[in-house]
Amino acid sequence: MPILTALLLLLVLVFAQVLIAIFSATLGLGFIIAFVLVIALAGGIFFATTAYSVFFGAPFVPTDEQRVSAMLALAELKPGEKLYDLGSGDGRIVIAAARAGAYAEGWEISPYLWLYSTWQIRRQGLGDRARIHLGSYWEEKFNDADVVTLFLITQQMGRMQGKLQDELRLGGRVVSYAFKFPHWQHERKDRGLFLYRKG
Numbered sequence: 273m274p275i276l277t278a279l280l281l282l283l284v285l286v287f288a289q290v291l292i293a294i295f296s297a298t299l300g301l302g303f304i305i306a307f308v309l310v311i312a313l314a315g316g317i318f319f320a321t322t323a324y325s326v327f328f329g330a331p332f333v334p335t336d337e338q339r340v341s342a343m344l345a346l347a348e349l350k351p352g353e354k355l356y357d358l359g360s361g362d363g364r365i366v367i368a369a370a371r372a373g374a375y376a377e378g379w380e381i382s383p384y385l386w387l388y389s390t391w392q393i394r395r396q397g398l399g400d401r402a403r404i405h406l407g408s409y410w411e412e413k414f415n416d417a418d419v420v421t422l423f424l425i426t427q428q429m430g431r432m433q434g435k436l437q438d439e440l441r442l443g444g445r446v447v448s449y450a451f452k453f454p455h456w457q458h459e460r461k462d463r464g465l466f467l468y469r470k471g
């Protein structure tokens with residue numbers, strides 16, 4: 273009888289061991305599949321938005337901090353004015369403008385940069401004066417902007433000039449880093465930044 277009990281106990285233990293092995297293998301496989309799916313989804317979003325930004329805007333290259341200050345100075349941004357940064361990247365221009373007392377909004381196509389910049393705005397307590405929109409600036413109108421800031425690529429400057437020509441109010445200022453509009457004459461230039469004023 274004790275031998276039979278021991279054998280039964282051994283059998284139950286082996287059976288339990290097999291069940292645990294099967295469940296942990298299943299859970300492990302499920303975890304691996306979920307992990308691969310999440311990585312594939314995150315990678316897919318990254319490549320899709322990067323491809324979009326390359327073909328319909330500009331890839332992410334941040335403006336250095338010195339030029340961010342120079343941009344706001346060149347635009348003569350005043351407290352209470354509205355600044356829009358089209359393709360706002362990590363939000364540095366929007367944040368600098370809000371810190372200078374302006375109402376600043378950015379448009380960003382990458383959900384990762386949108387998340388990061390939105391988090392930075394919250395973290396720095398600028399939520400009442402700064403906001404980043406997730407989406408393409410081609411889908412928006414910028415009629416009420418005092419200042420628009422841009423860091424695009426040559427191929428997009430003609431299209432952007434047409435858009436701002438239609439939408440920007442008279443006297444609205446535009447500062448473009450590195451790239452000029454094909455048919456507008458800039459008013460001033462500083463460190464590769466071009467200031468335009470809609471006349």
Ligand SMILES: C[S@@+](CC[C@H](N)C(=O)[O-])C[C@H]1O[C@@H](n2cnc3c(N)ncnc32)[C@H](O)[C@@H]1O
Nearest residue numbers: 325329330332333334335359361380381408409
């Ligand atoms: C050269 S970076 C400039 C970032 C920021 N303005 C700065 O100066 O630091 C251009 C940004 O525009 C974004 N972008 C490109 N095309 C866009 C579009 N159609 N709508 C919104 N954002 C776009 C890119 O994801 C990238 O973050």
